[in-house]
Amino acid sequence: MAEVRLKNITKQFGPLTVIPDISLTVPDGSFTVLVGPSGCGKSTLLRIISGLTMPSDGEVMIGGEDVTFAEPSDRGISMVFQSYALYPHMTVAQNIDFGLRLAKTPAAEREARVAEAARILALEDYLDRKPGQLSGGQRQRVAIGRSIVRQPKVFLFDEPLSNLDAALRGQMRVELAQLHQSLDATMIYVTHDQVEAMTLADQIVVMNRGQIEQVGAPMELYDRPATEFVAAFIGSPK
Numbered sequence: 230m231a232e233v234r235l236k237n238i239t240k241q242f243g244p245l246t247v248i249p250d251i252s253l254t255v256p257d258g259s260f261t262v263l264v265g266p267s268g269c270g271k272s273t274l275l276r277i278i279s280g281l282t283m284p285s286d287g288e289v290m291i292g293g294e295d296v297t298f299a300e301p302s303d304r305g306i307s308m309v310f311q312s313y314a315l316y317p318h319m320t321v322a323q324n325i326d327f328g329l330r331l332a333k334t335p336a337a338e339r340e341a342r343v344a345e346a347a348r349i350l351a352l353e354d355y356l357d358r359k360p361g362q363l364s365g366g367q368r369q370r371v372a373i374g375r376s377i378v379r380q381p382k383v384f385l386f387d388e389p390l391s392n393l394d395a396a397l398r399g400q401m402r403v404e405l406a407q408l409h410q411s412l413d414a415t416m417i418y419v420t421h422d423q424v425e426a427m428t429l430a431d432q433i434v435v436m437n438r439g440q441i442e443q444v445g446a447p448m449e450l451y452d453r454p455a456t457e458f459v460a461a462f463i464g465s466p467k
């Protein structure tokens with residue numbers, strides 16, 4: 230597990246200021262959900278934490294270490310995207326194993342970790358199948374499996390369920406909550422879906438136009454929204 234801290238993060242794309250100044254602490258082991266309307270900067274912030282995007286200014290700390298300039302692969306994080314590109318010609322087992330193979334993890338260790346991920350994600354019976362033979366929810370679990378085997382301290386999710394239908398989204402929400410419990414990891418989860426935020430989070434971060442409107446537990450935001458925006462987006466009418 231690891232705490233994630235952002236200190237005075239800013240991000241400009243050319244003349245466009247997408248993040249004016251964000252400081253945020255994501256507690257060790259929390260399920261923190263970044264929520265806000267499309268275009269408010271959620272993915273940009275997540276990419277800055279992962280190292281896929283450099284901030285224009287500010288610091289990223291993971292587990293007490295300054296990783297602002299560290300490579301994504303050296304940050305102890307793993308990212309699950311909405312468009313989970315599985316390798317179609319590989320089996321489920323090979324897909325989950327792929328990153329470990331690249332990292333030259335010893336074979337016996339790889340086998341054990343893939344088996345463990347398959348058990349956690351209820352994919353044991355599908356290990357020999359190709360992605361084309363799986364449902365959307367199963368494919369999403371394979372994508373998560375690829376993260377689990379790398380044993381990251383921090384999981385980053387960018388709208389991982391938005392390609393799934395409503396029923397499956399509900400089911401995957403339950404599975405993600407269970408996953409968080411069983412892995413005991415820090416999770417940062419981006420969504421534009423208030424219901425997802427309310428049900429999954431122990432801490433919600435409400436974003437609007439590249440700024441943080443409010444941080445708090447779901448019921449706190451619901452009962453005591455700090456701004457009109459939070460009230461309209463999540464809370465009861467102010």
Ligand code: ADP
Pocket residue numbers: 242245247265266267268269270271272273274
């Ligand atoms: P969200 O994930 O909340 O929908 P994003 O972080 O993707 O929002 O985008 C925030 C803003 O930054 C948007 O206005 C978007 O157009 C802009 N943006 C994101 N990435 C880039 C980029 N690489 N170049 C220029 N503008 C970008």
Ligand code: MG
Pocket residue numbers: 271272273
């Ligand atoms: Mg986004």
